[in-house]
Amino acid sequence: MASLKELSKRTEGLVGGHRACAGCAASTAIRQILLAAGDKPTVTGICTGCMEVVTTIFPYTAWNVNLVHNAFENSAATVSGMEAAYRALKRKGKIDAEIQFIAFGGDGGTYDIGLQSLSGAIERRHKMLYVCYDNEAYMNTGYQRSSATPYCAHTTTSPAGTKIPGKPQKRKDLTEIIIAHDPAYAAQATPGYYMDLIRKVEKALAADGPSFINVLSPCVPGWGYPLNQTMNISKLAVETLFWPIYEWQDGKYKINMKPREPKPLVDFLKLQARFRHLLKPGNEHLLEELQAEVNRRWEVLLRKEQATNG
Numbered sequence: 001m002a003s004l005k006e007l008s009k010r011t012e013g014l015v016g017g018h019r020a021c022a023g024c025a026a027s028t029a030i031r032q033i034l035l036a037a038g039d040k041p042t043v044t045g046i047c048t049g050c051m052e053v054v055t056t057i058f059p060y061t062a063w064n065v066n067l068v069h070n071a072f073e074n075s076a077a078t079v080s081g082m083e084a085a086y087r088a089l090k091r092k093g094k095i096d097a098e099i100q101f102i103a104f105g106g107d108g109g110t111y112d113i114g115l116q117s118l119s120g121a122i123e124r125r126h127k128m129l130y131v132c133y134d135n136e137a138y139m140n141t142g143y144q145r146s147s148a149t150p151y152c153a154h155t156t157t158s159p160a161g162t163k164i165p166g167k168p169q170k171r172k173d174l175t176e177i178i179i180a181h182d183p184a185y186a187a188q189a190t191p192g193y194y195m196d197l198i199r200k201v202e203k204a205l206a207a208d209g210p211s212f213i214n215v216l217s218p219c220v221p222g223w224g225y226p227l228n229q230t231m232n233i234s235k236l237a238v239e240t241l242f243w244p245i246y247e248w249q250d251g252k253y254k255i256n257m258k259p260r261e262p263k264p265l266v267d268f269l270k271l272q273a274r275f276r277h278l279l280k281p282g283n284e285h286l287l288e289e290l291q292a293e294v295n296r297r298w299e300v301l302l303r304k305e306q307a308t309n310g
Contacts, residue, residue: 001199007035011064013042018062019054023227025217025234026051026133029191030104033131033215034065036201042066042100043082047075047114049106050140050219051133072109077117079103080126100205101128107148108138111174122181122210129204129211132174135219143222147172151293152286153274155222160277165286170293175214179248184209187247190216192234196245196256207249216243224273233271240268241298246305253305262298265291 002010013034020027030051034042045068046052052069055062070078079101089095103121105114110132118130137155138144145155151170154160158167179186184207189197197215204211218225218233225233237243240263246255266287269275278286 001195001202002036002038004195007198010035011039013037013044013063013065014055015062015064017060019057020051021054021220021227023220023230024050024054025191025219025230026106026135026215027054028230029133029197029215029217030131032191032194032197033102033201033213036198037100037102037205040100041097042102043079043086044068044102044104045070045075045079045082046104047106047109048072049109049133050135051104051106053140072113073117075103075105075109075114075117076121076128076130079128079130080117080121080124083126083128101126102205103128103130105130105132106139107132107134107136107174108146110134111148111172112146115174115177118178118212119181122178122183122212125209127184127207127209129201129213132212132214133217134174134214135217135222136171137219137222139219139222148174150290152278152290154277155274165283166274166277173297175212178212178214181210183207183212185211185247185249186213188214188216188243188245190234190237190243190245192231193238193245193257200247203247203249222274224276225271229271233268236263236268236271239263240265241294242268244298244301246301252308253301254309255301255305265294 014031043066083101134148136148137146143155144157145167149167152166154166160166175188185204187200189200218230220227239259245257
């Protein structure tokens with residue numbers, strides 16, 4: 001794995017001058033991912049979403065690699081098409097360069113609108129990495145809920161009040177849906193543990209087939225926290241078991257961080273305005289439900305790791 005010193009000498013794939021919010025985790029994650037990709041020729045694609053909007057304001061671009069922009073549902077379809085064209089040109093002897101392909105999408109363009117094109121790309125076994133930067137809502141259009149939004153989170157289309165306690169449904173477990181496709185590699189990560197993310201990108205790009213990384217990306221305006229807390233919240237998501245960082249390859253699970261004494265979930269929730277209503281008297285049962293669900297998912301993940309590693 002590349003060291004920090006080696007990474008510091010590489011060419012930046014996402015450069016300054018973009019319009020992302022101060023404290024944006026997604027821009028940090030993409031910068032880390034492109035550094036991990038190294039100086040090999042890299043072709044990327046991104047669908048409509050926060051990062052597409054803030055990095056490609058005409059006539060400027062913050063991307064220092066080849067980038068194709070496409071519609072909400074098409075990031076996986078477009079990049080898989082480019083990868084197929086690349087393989088055809090190689091077979092004909094018209095190109096000999098080793099090129100990497102990375103597709104990016106937010107949770108709206110991945111969990112919801114683009115799920116079918118991602119599923120198809122993995123089924124067709126394109127050698128590409130798909131990265132979902134998951135900020136858990138449709139953040140660039142006004143903080144509407146997505147299927148990645150957690151239970152009880154306040155959004156503009158699931159407002160917490162007397163009728164509902166925030167989003168009434170549980171979050172879709174996309175990483176497990178992708179694993180069910182039997183990709184070459186799949187993982188969850190967060191920019192708070194950046195060397196873990198970089199190592200996973202290297203493994204994903206080296207895998208012989210489709211790979212997927214789901215990156216939790218805290219959002220300052222959407223989640224409602226001080227902008228200097230982005231990395232702290234990224235780490236708290238892992239330390240409270242809200243967002244386990246793990247990987248899957250060749251049918252085996254590996255949990256990359258097992259807190260000896262996990263912190264209570266409320267430590268993660270209380271820093272965010274979208275969960276502020278849960279701390280009011282009378283909502284204690286909702287906190288208990290959320291903690292129980294986090295514990296249940298963690299136990300399931302532990303059992304999967306144990307079962308697949310003999």
